Amino acid sequence: KCGIAQWPDNIRRMWAANYATVTFMDAQLGKILDELDRLGLADTTAIVFTSDHGYHLGEHTFWQKSDLHEEVTRVPLIISVPGMKPGRTEAIAELVDIYPTVCEAMQLPVPETVQGKSLLPVLKDPAASVRDAALSIQGKNHALRSARWAYMRYADDSEELYDMDKDPGQFVNLALSEKPPEALAEMRKNSQRGLRSRLGR
Numbered sequence: 001k002c003g004i005a006q007w008p009d010n011i012r013r014m015w016a017a018n019y020a021t022v023t024f025m026d027a028q029l030g031k032i033l034d035e036l037d038r039l040g041l042a043d044t045t046a047i048v049f050t051s052d053h054g055y056h057l058g059e060h061t062f063w064q065k066s067d068l069h070e071e072v073t074r075v076p077l078i079i080s081v082p083g084m085k086p087g088r089t090e091a092i093a094e095l096v097d098i099y100p101t102v103c104e105a106m107q108l109p110v111p112e113t114v115q116g117k118s119l120l121p122v123l124k125d126p127a128a129s130v131r132d133a134a135l136s137i138q139g140k141n142h143a144l145r146s147a148r149w150a151y152m153r154y155a156d157d158s159e160e161l162y163d164m165d166k167d168p169g170q171f172v173n174l175a176l177s178e179k180p181p182e183a184l185a186e187m188r189k190n191s192q193r194g195l196r197s198r199l200g201r
Contacts, residue, residue: 011058018057046105048098049078060170068143068152068160069170073136081105081123089126092147093119094134115198135194144191151175151187161187 029049036042054072056062065072077093079101080086096116103110104118117130133146140155150170152160161175161184174180 014063015057018055044082046082046102047078047080048102049076050095050098051075052095065138068136068138068141068154070145070150070164070168072138073134073143073145079119079123084123087123087126089122089128090147091119091122091126091129092131092134092145093122094131097130133190133194135191135198137195137198142191142195144187144194146187149183149187151184151191153188153191159184159188 033042033047036045052075053065054070054075056064056066056069056071059071060067060069062069062071075095077095077098079098094116096114097119098116100110100114100116100118101120101123104120105123110118119130121128121130133144136143136145141153143150143152145151145164148163148165150160150162150164159175160170160173161180162170162172163174163181163183164170175184
């Protein structure tokens with residue numbers, strides 16, 4: 001947590017800076033799209049727009065990317081592939097899925113060592129899915145996000161579990177309940193399995 005809340009002027013500056021960066025980025029992306037149109041390449045160019053992490057602007061009294069709440073682990077992911085209809089999906093994805101997706105879209109072989117999964121089935125059918133959960137790793141901390149549950153484990157062995165159906169703002173940490181839901185043990189086990197697979201440990 002950060003004591004920035006003690007300085008309201010700093011908070012306003014951080015909000016203003018965030019809005020400014022979003023506006024600037026939007027303008028730069030617009031220039032690229034306009035140039036693709038000008039060159040006649042828009043109908044033959046695949047576009048992937050994303051970010052490496054989200055950002056806290058005071059939610060849960062956090063600032064920047066200091067933990068693993070939804071504001072940090074959930075990022076924009078827009079993929080435009082020529083010949084595919086636009087759509088919107090609730091399918092879970094990881095950033096490591098982008099590379100095999102682009103490879104498959106370009107009809108290139110995907111190396112066996114790649115850990116991601118192609119999202120092409122989701123691009124073809126927004127109701128489809130290719131994974132049950134997404135793993136996020138931040139130093140010695142990690143999180144696992146399924147369709148319903150968000151689980152975090154930090155370096156000090158503290159845990160958080162949120163029911164995203166009932167508590168999408170992540171305010172009630174069910175890991176601290178006298179009788180935590182059975183999902184806690186399941187998410188804990190699955191996150192460890194994911195870490196072993198991803199990091200080879």
